[in-house]
Amino acid sequence: MNELLRRIQYLSFVLVEVNLYLDTHPTDMAALNYYHTYKALYNRALSEYTSQYGPLTPGTVESRNRWTWIDKPWPWEREA
């Protein structure tokens, strides 16, 4: 799998995990700092991916002259 895609996967996973933790510990600064650190890493990986391979989700379509979401290859069809 694309290493960048894999990084996005595990970063989004830990964001969900810390999200659930923060739901019950909203003032836990260690967890909140962790969240923002990894949110920044996630955003960076996502924009890096999008600029190289196109939108990963419809929400990341940035083109102003074409709806690039439908362009192949799909994220799961990409090799390496």
Next chain:
Amino acid sequence: MRNFRTEYADKIYSQSYINKPPTNVSPEIPDKSPSNISPVNPDKGPSFVSPVNPNKPPSNISPANPDKGPSFVSPVNPNKPPSNISPVNPDKGPSFVSPVNPNKPPSNISPAKPDKSPSGISPTIPEKGDSVCNAVNSCPLAMAYVPWQSWNQVYEPPKALERGTLFPELDLPFLGGGAY
């Protein structure tokens, strides 16, 4: 392996049953004192049963008043004879305790032994013989205990995805019969 689970169970055990090791009393024992849930001192940590005046006759769960909607622990009436789980009228809606013969002596908690359970519902306890299971078996029925999580060391993100959790303390793979 994960001793904290045992330690936690022991902690709960000692807080909930101050000075009194819980025992499961079979309803077949007629002369047993009708109290399994000891009076709880409100000053001493978590309490799952509302404070009971120790001078009152032992009574923890009094007869539910049908006029007052769902009530699982109703106020204690000091004039009532010792009774912990009152005879349940099968006509009165849902009941989590099977009907008790009113002629029998007071009893508290249904027996742990599955074959003696009057309700026919027995907890599924892994027969590991460890103290966690024994402590859980002695706790009041239908009480859930969730330790408060705190932020400790967390896995690195790739490891977290692989393990299915960010938190090492929650990395408890199910191994058929319990998580260890």
